[in-house]
Amino acid sequence: MSEPKKCAATTEPHEHSSLxxxxxxxxxxxxxxxAGLIxxxxxxxxxxxxxTDAFDTDTLGTFxxxxxxxxxxxxxARAKAKLAVSLTGLSIGLGSEGSFGGGPMPGLVNWDEELLLYLDGHSGQEIVAFAAGPVPLAVVASDDLGILQAHMTEQDLQQGWIFTPR
Known part of the structure; x- marks a missing residue:
């Protein structure tokens, strides 16, 4: 990965905000x-x-x-933001972390919670964004590849999958 270039921040009026x-x-x-989503x-x-992917974030835990x-x-999320600053040499870092489970109706509704933490590496100030809501998850238990393929074709093509042996 090439060395990131540092740029000074400037301000100007914006149609959705004053700055x-x-x-x-x-x-x-x-x-x-x-990164493509954010x-x-x-x-x-x-x-x-x-x-940057210069650190294996899965070592901090997997969902x-x-x-x-x-x-x-x-x-x-804070640890990831600090690592992002350290690994890139930039002064601002973002850390994200998601969790499944809990929510207002545990066991009845699948729930996703997402955190995004903005860290100013110089001042240590943080801004935390939080979003939560129901998420469509499904469990399919089958040894039949045809059943699994049929279920997968009904889902969003960008959906990730976790396969575990029984």
């Missing part, structure tokens, strides 16, 4: 291609997202449970 930052590079540490929103306010998360979701 927008321009050319501010923000580092995101991700193993799971989240970058468009940040570009709309003048941030340039720089993604499927292969590696147990030892930190709270907030502390995990």
């Amino acid at each position: 927008v930052l321009k050319n501010l590079q923000v580092a995101l540490l991700t193993k799971h291609y989240k 970058a468009p929103a940040l570009q709309s306010i003048g941030f340039d997202l720089i993604s 499927a449970g292969e590696v147990t998360r030892q930190l709270s979701p907030l502390d995990c």
